[in-house]
Amino acid sequence: MNTLGLAWAYLKRSALTTALNVALLALGTGTIVVLILVGTQVQDRLAKDAAGIDLVVGAKGSPLQLILSALYQIDIPTGNIPLSQAQALASDPLVARAVPLALGDSFRGYRIVGTDPAFVALRHAQVAMGRLWQAPMEATVGAQVARAAGLKVGDQFNGNHGLSAGGAVHEGTPYTVVGILAPTGGVVDRLVLTPIDSVWAVHDAHHHHPDDAHEAHDHLAEGAQPAQQAPEREVTSVLLRYRSPIAAALLPRRINTGSAMQAASPAAEMTRLLSLVGIGTDTVRGFGLLLVASSALSIFVALYNATQARRYDLAVMRALGATRTRISCLLLTEALAMGAAGTALGLALGHGAVELAGRLVPQARDMGITGLQFPATEPYLLVLAAGLSVLAALVPAVQAYRTDVSAVLSRG
Amino acid sequence: MPLIDVTGLRHAIAGRPVLDIPHWSVEAGRHCLLLGPSGSGKTTLIHALAGLKRPDQGRILLDGQAVWDLDAAARDHARGRLIGIVFQTLHLVAALDVGQNLHLARWLAGLPRDAGAVARALDRVGLGNRLAAKPEHLSQGEKQRVAIARAVVTGPKLILADEPTSALDDENCGLVLDLLLEQADGCGATLLVATHDERTRARISDRLELPKLSTAVDGHAA
Structure with missing residues (x-):
């Protein structure tokens, strides 16, 4: 007791x-x-997915939507921006690194992202098998994509039009898996990475199908502007890292007021989102x-x-x-x-x-x-x-x- | 040295005197009856002896120790160690089985756990086989015996029994008194029985007769 x-x-x-x-x-x-x-x-x-990215630049619209679409790959993009302007940003002295993204297609619901190999470094991802993409129509896939779709190095697959599963299949322009990334626990695991040229190539080829119902649309980004006749090359967004802290004070204002693009800060938008949620x-x-x-x-x-x-x-x-x-x-x-x-x-x-x-x-x-x-x-x-x-x-x-x-x- | 030594004890409830004992002492081993009608202060005296109710005046020595000079915790310890109490309504702890009720008494008295002592105490009251029974499954007679076993399992020097027989018929009254005397002798304790039950008079010769000092006092509380 x-x-x-x-x-x-x-x-x-x-x-x-x-x-x-x-x-x-x-x-x-x-x-x-x-x-x-x-x-x-x-x-x-x-926070992990936003690490190392100071600014996201894309078409004008909702800044939160831009962050969600370009950084977290969960919302649809705000539209596209001309490649020339994206390249101009990359050579800006205030910018340490600029990585362009081109969205528009997906594979089994996983987004196909046209980008530079610099993207992989920016996101601290590493190749687990094979290598990074080099030529058009080569793809390096995220760990989760590979696991879910059972992809191995050397496999081929076709992309679907649009960012969600169920879009029309882009026949005749298959991607070849050249590498698989190690799991990061981040957004990269759910992406198919390929050169921007691939995205352009798929849609250029696509435009030549006269009976395709989607022909009138711009295929680069869902919900974007109508197709232009003499198309200038476009990208969906650019991820930037500043060279110096002073860029934070200058660059976003310059882009937002002096160009047809908008710049959004991941930190500020996420603070806003979390306060809403x-x-x-x-x-x-x-x-x-x-x-x-x-x-x-x-x-x-x-x-x-x-x-x-x-x-x-x-x-x-x-x-x-x-x-x-x-x-x-x-x-x-x-x-x-x-x-x-x-x-x-x-x-x-x-x-x-x-x-x-x-x-x-x-x-x-x-x-x-x-x-x-x-x-x-x-x-x-x-x-x-x-x-x-x-x-x-x-x-x-x-x-x-x-x-x-x-x-x-x-x-x- | 007497086991109980009371001097100049006075107590009043709501301004009416209920106790007035100039001097009274009980030698160890001399069982004693506390007689008096309802309202004569029997329970008040029992509670004063047990350190449960501080009297207005007077000194109570229990085994040579002034009960009311101790601080509250020491008084509680002294009560657990020196006194076993048998209540009229028995008051077994319903959440505990019979054995645990006895273990509880030993624990609260500050004694080490001793399953042998518990079993022997139950054996002596003829309930060796009811160790694991819950109080609600016992007959009234069995409860009475458990209550007595609980009072002796701590090996007290003094057993206080407050009206232990008043609810019982003649036969059971005799049995309970026999059991109380036998158990008190068995553990070397002195038995003090407070009662207004005339049937007990023949069994114990030493007695303190308490007169009723005032009329309008609640009999139970006094």
Whole structure:
């Protein structure tokens, strides 16, 4: 017999109430854990994909859309910009490195990106098998593309028109896989990389099909301007790295006011996006905290009722020699045990749910979401639960401490 | 040195005197009855002896130690170590089984865990086979015996029994008194039985008769 054993006996005796309290707390902490895990991983992922890129330049439109389409490859592009202007940017003294991107086609839902090999260095990717692309119609594919499509070096495939799966197949202009990139956990894993010339070649060839229904469209980018008759070569966007910090002050303004292009800063746009999304996650976090608070309230009510119902038990224990401190400790122990069990269960549920989602939900898998990460904020949840449990037990414990044992026993 | 030594003990509830004992002492081994009608302060005296209710005036020495000079925690420890209490309503802890109720008493008295002592105490009251039973599955007689076993399992010097027989028929009254005396002798404790039950008078010769000092006092609380 000890305080823990005694607390356990009482918790077991009111098993249903105990289970309810533990479940409430577990749901609350579980919700918060899921938010923390997914939130930090998505944020890490976004930051990682933006690392090393100071500015994205593309056609005028929504700056957020430009960042999402060019950097994260999740939205459609704002349009195209002339190649000549992109090249002019690349030779600007303020620019350390400029990597053009040409979008427009996809393979099984994975985007085909026409770009320089410099892109691979910019994104810190490495070749796992084969080599980087050199000639037109050669492709080096991201790790996830290769795995999903079962591509090996030497395989050939046709692109689909448009950025989502199901577009018309570009027959007759197959790509050849010359290399596969090592997994990065970033956006590169989901891309098919090829020279810009390939993208132009596919669409030049494509324009020669007289009966193609899509002929009237510009194929370089979905939703872009109508095709031009004597087409100047175009790209969709350019990723820039500054040569010096002063470029941040000069370059975006110059591009936005002095050209037909727009420049968007990944850092600024992501801050804006996260503050928008933040309203939603704040709501869910508030909901989680509400659950935790209600479980604390429920623990309080349970203990309060228990001290009323157990007044005689507690008085008898005092008569058997228990000090007031020991009785108060018993109630605190019961609350802490429920708190600890609920938090532990909530942590397990949260991590389990995120890990399961990371394995079963394709989007979460693409993001590399895992439940086996333990953020530094998690210990605070334990402190929070312990604090709330003690708070919930405080009034009953003080009541038990002050009980006039003689009066209770006399009435019994 | 007497086991109990009371001097100048006075207590009033809501301004009405319920206890006035100029001097009273009990030698170790001399079982004693505490007699008096309802409202004569029997329970108040028992609680004062046990360190549960501080009297208005007077000194209580228990085994040579002034009970009310101790600080609260020391008084609780002394009670656990020196005294076994049998309540009229028994008060077994329902969340615990019979064995655990006895272990609880030893633990709260600050004694080491001793499964042998618990088993022997239950054997002596004839309940050696009910170790794992929950109190709600016991008959009233069995509960009574568990309550007595719980009072002696700590090896107390003094067993306080507050109206242990008033709810029982003649036959059971005799059995419980026999059991209390036998168990008290078995562990070398002195038995003090507070009762208004006339049937107990024949069994124990030493007694303290408490007069009823005032009329309008709640009998149970006094």
